[in-house]
Amino acid sequence: MGKEVETISSMNLPVDEALEIKRCRYTPENSSRADLKSFSRICIVTGTHGDELEGQYICYELSKKLQESPQFVKGIIDIYPALNPLGIDSISRGIPSFDLDMNRIFPGNKEGSMVTKVAHNIVESLRGADLVIDIHASNIFLREIPQARINENTVSSLLPFAKLLNLDFLWIHTAATVLESTLAHSLNTIGTPCIVVEMGVGMRITKDYGDQLLDGIFNVMKEMGIWCGETKNISKPHKAINSMEHSVFFVNSAASGIFVPSIGHCTTIKKGDTIGHILDPLEGKIREQVLSPCNGMVFTLREYPIVYTGSLVARLIGEEIISNEEGNNI
Template identity: 55%
Template sequence: MIEEVVSARLPVGETLVIQKNRIEGQEPHKHRLAIVTGTHGDELEGQYVAFQLARVLKKKLPALCGTVDIYPALNPLGISTIYRGLPGFDLDMNRIFPGSPDETMYEYIAHGIVEDIAGADLCIDIHASNIFLREIPQVRINEISAETLVPLARHLNMDFLWIHSAATVLESTLAYSLNAIGTPTLVVEMGVGMRITRSYGDQLITGILSVMAKLGMLTEPAPPVAPPIISSDGSVSFVNANTSGIFIPKVQHADRLEQGELIGIIADPLTGTIREELQSPASGLIFTLREYPVVNEGSLIARILGGTTL
């Protein structure tokens, strides 16, 4: 059932409408799960998850206990124009939550979204990377909420859980705002901007079904999931470019590297020379790798996950 979450009039005589797909099973008021995506218009991995999860759940209605709300596009104008932020405002939507009922149009929209999701047993906020970087499937958790969220995230079938220090978490995000009012929210990051990686989406859907079984929302057995690696900020090493040029990788995304191993080179197409060789600063898993080849001094090339535990 398609429902309107919140709407606002646009200057051109049209209406901006945020919608959700509500799927109700047995005892619809017993449990509620919210699946949210489309906050950034250039992040499309969640579009596949929203599409496929709705199809899967409709086949599982006899086993569904509770309600699943799927919000495929919190920023529909951004998605339709392939624009990361809010078109016409040069503003990141994930920097205006929890919003306000009395301020600008988009703050009003943000407020309506938070009000609609509030009270869910769990919200899963799905993001992709931007067009520059590719990420393996992961859950990012604020250490303030780790005690509540890590036990749930273990069932989500993601490759690892990254627990961020509170100092690195922005309070204006949807996830922070929902966690602050007592609605547990997990942030998923996977893939690359402007693309859909079906294998990642299918992996997450299996995890969502597993979490639903954990919450008592599915009467059938939970699908098996792999245990994630759990990491903190202190286990992550960053590799940045020290010069400009074209990045040519020498490793594959999700490879395990040894300290000092060559990650790639920065080449100068004009002179045919290598400007820089980039080595791994630690042994571990390369969970972020540069996708877009043009780099400038300071550009992020890779993140290496070392010192991990199961």
């Protein structure tokens, strides 16, 4: 197996520093550069937001497993662990000093500012891949179950891959203007398929979630002919809940205060059940009892306790009975 670390974008910074975006490329054993055009190619990208660290563990584990079994690599696997290295280094969600959310400047501009040039170089590096998996965590405020987020305009091309990713939820959402400047939208627009995966919570690594998605990535690579080794779930992949078959409910706070949940994350509840309470620590009062608007499962739950009127507290997949692939309630 070939392994090569490459710099796909480099910009000079003050004090003799540089902003460098790097990828690690794995290719089949004894393959030449001329051979690469005939291989399928998958790209794993993460670190667009500096406070989202779940993808760092996945990149490490993926590289480790590829190096342990190089004989099973039959295609091109590109790993981009840090699209926003300055944000990761400074624990900043956006690009520090520029006050920019990197996932709002794609596809970039090769003649533009420094950060838009970097965004342009990233898109050009990913262009032409057979699949890009863009891994995100949630922010510090919310915890998410492992899920794919797919625009309704790209369902036909992306849903078959998403079903193999060993996720818990496939959220098919409507088009929104803000998506036009994201990496996923920019890539899908130019014909490079890109799935967004979100899981966990900001500034943390949830190992179980990472291992779950890693199994799914190997499932997809085997389906694409990029990996010929064993996989854990390829014969019977994890059955994910599909939002096209269920309603999604948003629960927002009606009061300000401290949110204390009464349930765990990924819990099945009934309409009217208590999700949690919003407390007033000054007067020792309960400002709001937060109730479930439906029967269903909590797939997003507030992690950071400070809330204001209108703050998102939870999201639910609504259904009278949500069942797994064996037909048992979850």
